[in-house]
Amino acid sequence: MPESVPRSGPKIIAIANQKGGVGKTTTTINLGAALCETGLNVLVVDLDPQGNASTGLGIEPEDREKTTYDFLLGEVTAEDAIVPTGTERLSLIPATVDLSSADMEMMSNKRRSWLLRDALRKSEIESMGFDYVLIDCPPSLNLLTVNAMVSAHSVLVPLQSEFFALEGLSQLMLTIREVRQSANADLRIEGIVLTMFDARNNLSQMVEADARDNLHDLVFRTVIPRNVRVSEAPSYAQPVLSYDTTSKGAAAYRALAAELLKKNTPVAA
Numbered sequence: 001m002p003e004s005v006p007r008s009g010p011k012i013i014a015i016a017n018q019k020g021g022v023g024k025t026t027t028t029i030n031l032g033a034a035l036c037e038t039g040l041n042v043l044v045v046d047l048d049p050q051g052n053a054s055t056g057l058g059i060e061p062e063d064r065e066k067t068t069y070d071f072l073l074g075e076v077t078a079e080d081a082i083v084p085t086g087t088e089r090l091s092l093i094p095a096t097v098d099l100s101s102a103d104m105e106m107m108s109n110k111r112r113s114w115l116l117r118d119a120l121r122k123s124e125i126e127s128m129g130f131d132y133v134l135i136d137c138p139p140s141l142n143l144l145t146v147n148a149m150v151s152a153h154s155v156l157v158p159l160q161s162e163f164f165a166l167e168g169l170s171q172l173m174l175t176i177r178e179v180r181q182s183a184n185a186d187l188r189i190e191g192i193v194l195t196m197f198d199a200r201n202n203l204s205q206m207v208e209a210d211a212r213d214n215l216h217d218l219v220f221r222t223v224i225p226r227n228v229r230v231s232e233a234p235s236y237a238q239p240v241l242s243y244d245t246t247s248k249g250a251a252a253y254r255a256l257a258a259e260l261l262k263k264n265t266p267v268a269a
């Protein structure tokens with residue numbers, strides 16, 4: 001039966017798209033950092049075995065003692081798993097490659113789709129003062145992504161401004177519909193954000209027009225430009241907002257955060 005995700009506590013957003021390399025991790029890190037800049041407290045849950053969000057936020061593999069894997073399997077509390085990052089008010093539950101086997105181990109569990117939700121609830125994450133939880137999903141519509149969608153109030157979809165960008169969306173929408181029917185009736189689509197946008201490229205313009213024609217208000221007004229500073233920032237273990245605070249990429253993620261905040265008052269408020 002579908003159950004409702006509690007309306008008290010932080011707003012939980014799954015950042016998902018089954019395509020790899022479309023800007024999920026980049027958006028998780030930088031939207032998170034931009035929300036923090038406005039004074040909010042944000043928790044990033046790295047749900048991708050590749051652990052790119054963990055690396056990008058400066059948490060090296062050897063420092064990932066308690067991970068999303070342990071958290072999902074109920075072996076550690078959020079309090080034990082959460083680590084601070086170099087960005088003020090931005091915390092993280094890191095991931096390691098362990099998580100790639102979680103998918104298999106979870107299969108035999110009756111509550112396999114609810115594990116993350118159960119873990120978040122049991123941890124009383126609601127009382128820990130977070131305004132937002134951003135879940136960085138793996139590039140697949142697997143059980144991990146389903147767990148994110150079952151736990152979340154909404155799904156935010158980064159869409160790379162390139163040919164065939166819209167093609168995978170129907171499968172993603174279908175998964176969202178299935179999750180609504182089976183587990184999380186109130187799951188919303190937070191919005192679709194165009195990433196790696198190149199204003200000088202006709203293709204980018206066409207993808208944007210196509211997305212707005214078909215998906216209307218679901219598409220954020222803010223587009224994230226392709227910006228070399230954005231791609232450099234993770235190797236300096238920082239969000240672009242601190243790596244190059246005046247870059248176009250930083251400005252775009254600030255605008256995205258402002259647009260998101262305008263659309264919805266945090267559940268905690």
Ligand code: ADP
Binds near residue numbers: 225230232
């Ligand atoms: P995903 O998490 O969907 O696999 P990533 O966020 O890791 O995608 O992004 C894929 C690659 O594209 C990374 O190397 C990242 O640095 C780069 N990238 C993402 N967004 C931008 C951008 N706006 N400008 C330039 N490079 C970007």
Ligand code: MG
Binds near residue numbers: 024048
């Ligand atoms: Mg990623």
